[in-house]
Amino acid sequence: MAETLPVKPNTPFSDDIIKLSTLDQQAQRHYAKVLAFFRIGHAGKRDPVIRELRRGLAISLSEAPDFVSQVVPVPGSTRKELQLQLGPDSAVPWRVVDYTQQDPSEPDNLWGYGSYDDMAARHFSVTDIPPERLVDPACLHIPDDAQEVPALAIQVNLIRGGLILAICWHHTVCDARSLNFLANAWARHTAASLTTHSEPSGAAQPGSEEAGERWRLNIGTRGATLADLPDYKVDAAARSPLSAGSTHLHDRIDPVAVPFVISTWYFSAAALQSLRSVLEAASAAGESFTTVEAVSALAWRHVTRARFLPRGGDGDGAGPLEGTSLFSTRLDFRARLRPPLPGDFIGNVCEPNARARVALSEVCAPGHGPLAALASAIRGATEAVDDDAVRAHIGIVNELPAVTDLTWGYDLFPGPDLGVTDLSGLDSLRADWGRRLGAPECVRLATRENGLVYIFPVDRDGGFEVQVQCEAEAVEKLQRDGEFTEYAAFVV
Template identity: 25%
Template sequence: MSSHLHLQRKRSKLKRSITARMVEVVKSEFVVPSVETPRHSIWASNLDLAARRGYTPTVYFYRPNGDSNFFSVDILKSALAKALVRFYPLAGRLGLDREGRIEINCTGEGAVFVVARSEYTLEDLDDFAPSNEMRDLFVPPAPSADPPCPLLMLQVTFLKCGGVVLGTAMHHTVIDARSASHFIETWATVTRAGSADAVTPPFFDHSLLRARSPPAVLYDHPEYKPEPIPISSRLGAAYSSAILPLSKTHVDLLKLRCCASGDARVSTFRAIVALLWRCVVRARKLQPETPSRLYTMIDMRSRMSPPLPTNYIGNAVIRTSVVATADELAAKPLGYAAKKLRSATNQGDEFARSLIDYLESVDMMKLPRSGVSNADLRVISWLGMSMYDADFGWGEPAFMGPALMYYPGFVNILNSPKRDGSVSIVISLEPESMPSFKRLFMEELGGLDVQNEII
């Protein structure tokens, strides 16, 4: 059986299971901090308000290890209650201040904790590709993302094979990917070691990202402006998703190929995205003169002046982008796209401050949040984050990634579970574009022994 047909049949099985209700919720409850925590409100920065108003669903897959206490619900809940003492805002609710501005209300009402069981085995899910079905199966259903709503929802699903899926849904208004990773690492450490002493405490003062007075908008910020001609929303549009492994050897060869165009050094992110961008525009069969915009996010913690604390919990990321025509990306050497990406990834404090000041004067409800056009691509990097430190005492996850993709043209790049420099690329595209993209991607990888491209 071909791998493509095998994947199609597994996806069909997933879809059938929703109807068959093959995940049974055993219990749903709130877990509150183990001791009394402060009751107050936390101001939300403009970067928090500009983030997508919704939950970010992720899934962690664990193989059974024979321990009789494997993912003991009592142990997990006790550790969660202790972790929420440090992360007490996550036990609160999204709220509004007197002016109607979003804020975090630290109420101590607790995080949603769901226990479920399923007839699935890890073998049934071994491609781990995100989908609407994956999210519906293994992540708690999201209520309205508007105030008042929980900020943290968790689901532990016990599989027929003895494995476990941990699904998480954290409200993006109050937490970005690095913040979420910090919380999971804290919870796992408490479960495994009994305390969080080995993990840096979180930092919740968002006033470090307050707008200046008077504001000074020194840059254009097209990523935060409505489209001149609004595109139809792509949220919820049909997509095909895949997880593509990239070995360390492939990563190193990609970087060398980009450097052959004149750069002394090219980052892993730029080298990978250059290849993805080229293959996507080719697979979509765009007209040569069609502009393609590549959107990405930059973590500004270390780029601010002075730097934000590394343990800053909140949204400390900004959107940036770069544009090239389909013909430029398809016809020019790979290093061309890597060089274009540099301008989207080298922003510093003044650019971020300009953005924060710009957001002070706009209607946050009119910011573009509906997806990207069918010529564009949005790439999120989780490289360098401690996603695989989520060891609760029963071993590291076999895989961790997003539970679903929001629309076609969305990409996550993350470290692979091997911890050997290899990378996992999670991508969603229009169903009609995905087969061609995979073919082009594999052809490009197959030609990486050629190092003589010159711009």
């Protein structure tokens, strides 16, 4: 049986409203779901580490009140706008599910996916585990008539030999960088509590004064049009909920018509350095590429070849490829704005996406030179996302009938467009949660997004995992692709 007891911030808040920026309003309206795996011996729901996790979260919420709010519609708005609502009773839903106790009379509590060691042997694959077993069901099924939803929800899953911490947050509240700020504070306070074995002092460490200045992302270019934002479109129906009477707290979930699988690959530190060296040597302009640029180029080429070339992804015997492939990636451009936003800024800072459109024949062309050209195209696309581009994006949204009317004009699945979400800069796998928990052994996503390649946080050895969604046949081709597997080791 699940145990539920909401976590209140260590310092209660008065009634207040946090206004969301234009970019927040335009963000995807769904719950992002992160799973952190910790190896730990425990005695069930009463284990002291559960209490210390609650204490650490309570202090952290005092530092970042946005996460203890409720997401609600803006009263009287005709543009589908949302805001965050705080009050003295604000709390984060907290759920502890003890899967170590197998009681046949409680089928919802039965766990058929093995111990922590069993999951580790399967490289912590969660693709066969229904999300409702790992995350708070309230984040999965939003009633059409809901008038508010929590900004954050936590579920602690206890399995034999370990703990799976599920952190779910409404994407309108913030991006992954902001969530990382909360997670680091939570880890820091939990570690301190586990070390001192004392009641928390409540000494919150709030962010910088500029961290809450969401209004800075309301200022857009007047007169901006879609000509300033190629590959986006205005479509009022694209994200609207299925129910016409909904308050639009959650975007529609469109079914995926083409069957797919999710595969995970590991790039070691040595493989990453080797790939960068090869691309630098092959670059016509002598460019030195970042790790993410190099891996993104490799994924763009080889995933596309595996999906669209007739024979095994090596190009032999393939007919001419027609059309183009659009590469897109979500950026954290805090430092690119003028003036820059601080690193601890809470909000969404990842639209517009960086985009590069290249002929399919060039994407799939063999050789190190064409691969370096793809990396160069990715660099050019990311450098183009500057303050002007962001302000144009904001300006277009500000003039639309509804803030959700602007959407991507490309299809990541079944393609041939490809999107990358880069999480490698987050220190999730290096954060110390204290002597009983340590650092997470692995991070996974319970979110399913069509056609995306996820680059996971860098581990302590300097490597990282990459998760790819594509057809099963394409994964088989990738496994036989000698150039791809020279750098990427298949995990699961």
